Amino acid sequence: MSLYERLGGEPAFTAAVDEFYRRMLLDERVAHFFADVDMQGQIAKQKAFLTFVTGGPAEYTGEDMRTAHAHLKSRGIDDEHVDVVIEHLGATLIGLGASQDDVAEVAQLAESVRADVLGR
């Protein structure tokens, strides 16, 4: 059984992605990247990301992630910002009932996305 299913599947993730996005908007280290984005669209994308990293039904292509974040390079997106996202990801999953081991596993999977997000 995937972590996605263990944590309650789609209904649980609908609420969790709101929580995840709220954390980002309230964190001044990353909030400025979200100042001018379409909130509903961004939440849908982040839900797909959370679903993917917890083994739920979402396919992921590094190319999508690369294209989606390309415009943030000139705005200074860097390793520290990815760290912040992974931190909030972990806290959100703990809030859903995940264990520290689960979070470590998810963080590892999220790490694999780092190079794509940062365009390396």
Place this chain on the structure above:
Amino acid sequence: MSAQDAIIEVDGRRIECPPGATVLSALEQAGLDVPSGCRAGTCKKCMVQADGPAPAAAQRGLRAQLADQGFFLACQACPADPPAQATVRLRDPRGPAPVSAHVNGIDAVAPDVARIFLTVEAELPYRPGQYVDVLHPSGATRSYSLASLPEDGRLEMHVRRVPNGQVSGWLHGLDPGDELRLRGPFGLCYYVDDAPAQRLLLIGAGTGLAPLVGIARSALACGHTGPIDLVHGGLTPERLYLRDELGALAEQHPSLRVHHCVLRDATEREHQGALDEVALRVAGPLAETRAYLCGDDAIVRTLQRGLFLAGLPSGEIHADPFEPARPAGAPG
């Protein structure tokens, strides 16, 4: 084609969709360019709109207004699989054809705002709060939301005269009987009666009042039982319009409360302050609340963010972006 294939009709073409195939894969196979993302029903990028019945299983997780208008996720629809749907017709990507309308009346309701009533000869099935595109003879188009109910028998739009505005200036100069063309309806900012006891929070600035009036009136007409808080914002008290009419509506329906908000020169009849702050204050606790936000892009974004950070779930926040980013397959 085998007996079990379903057919997808799109833009005059008939595309076969064999068992096991999704609408997305069949469209791609046929060489059509359809945006897609997760291909698992989560990211909603591949949303298309059916003209007629939509594959219901592919509407899971969509908000009620989208399902109601036949939107579905192309990656989740397997029309040839049981329960099979022989034909899925997709809506013409060019959108509805323009219809002709006549000016039925024009009232000046504020220094720069006119309430324009139109009668349409053709059928224009709309939901109050949706918008139409008005076509200027030069080819320019502008979107205006509808404050009327279909049973009124005429459309009602609120038009602010924009300084040097080509379309708004022309609209303000029209006379009863004049003809114009419009296209629509569009948009998802309207009432659905899936939660009649919920509190509705309707917040708008300027002519963003028009869709809110439509939503409030249609909720009341549908027998909505929850409280309805309507907050209208403007720069100064004289910019707020339709106050008597809203007051009369609230008197008739005790569940409706109307609040006014201005940035300056408030009297005892208005709250003073930024619309998002005033709205959050008059709204109070946001449990069991659904919000509709209307106005220009900047104010809608501010309101959206304020309500979301105050704890309202994103799925309960309804707003049409001022320049709508229409979903894939939706009328462009």
